[in-house]
Amino acid sequence: GAGVSQSPRYKVAKRGQDVALRCDPISGHVSLFWYQQALGQGPEFLTYFQNEAQLDKSGLPSDRFFAERPEGSVSTLKIQRTQQEDSAVYLCASSPGTGRSDEQFFGPGTRLTVL
Amino acid sequence: DAKTTQPPSMDCAEGRAANLPCNHSTISGNEYVYWYRQIHSQGPQYIIHGLKNNETNEMASLIITEDRKSSTLILPHATLRDTAVYYCIVRVGGSNYKLTFGKGTLLTVNP
Numbered sequence: 001g002a003g004v005s006q007s008p009r010y011k012v013a014k015r016g017q018d019v020a021l022r023c024d025p026i027s028g029h030v031s032l033f034w035y036q037q038a039l040g041q042g043p044e045f046l047t048y049f050q051n052e053a054q055l056d057k058s059g060l061p062s063d064r065f066f067a068e069r070p071e072g073s074v075s076t077l078k079i080q081r082t083q084q085e086d087s088a089v090y091l092c093a094s095s096p097g098t099g100r101s102d103e104q105f106f107g108p109g110t111r112l113t114v115l
Numbered sequence: 116d117a118k119t120t121q122p123p124s125m126d127c128a129e130g131r132a133a134n135l136p137c138n139h140s141t142i143s144g145n146e147y148v149y150w151y152r153q154i155h156s157q158g159p160q161y162i163i164h165g166l167k168n169n170e171t172n173e174m175a176s177l178i179i180t181e182d183r184k185s186s187t188l189i190l191p192h193a194t195l196r197d198t199a200v201y202y203c204i205v206r207v208g209g210s211n212y213k214l215t216f217g218k219g220t221l222l223t224v225n226p
Contacts, residue, residue: 042219
């Protein structure tokens, strides 16, 4: 079946622009995660949804970052007034249960470059 | 979650076994050892996980020492497609959900 998909795969933004990154999780998966991966580093947790509820947003680096999953399926990560330090790969993952010990299935990521 | 230590890079000849070590000396009794890998330009992929017993699946074997302070991921017959960054993650089972990645080990499989 289809895996986790993300769009766009690549995004170039000028500093100060707003961007929206989309994640389509595996159908029926309850949990959805966003991670940020800087060049040469491992992914870092940003936020976690269980269905439509955002249960943990402790990893969001600033109030310019906002995530939503209004109907408990597709999720959007929005970054306002992008800065150069926001340049990274943004990974989305989903898991079938509540995320506790479940295997997480990752999408290919969106590479954001802020000029 | 307990911190893990992995070598930054390793090489392996195609067709040979690749043994990737991980130290997790501060692991707690209820923490599992997980392994993920990330092939270039792809998202991480789950490989295997275990608590205290050795585990094997179609991708790899996981050997955990008796004191649980270290583990080894074994790819029995490495192929060029196994070239990737391998992440060892220690995670509390049943109560934690997010994955805490380190820098991992870049395994390069050579022809």
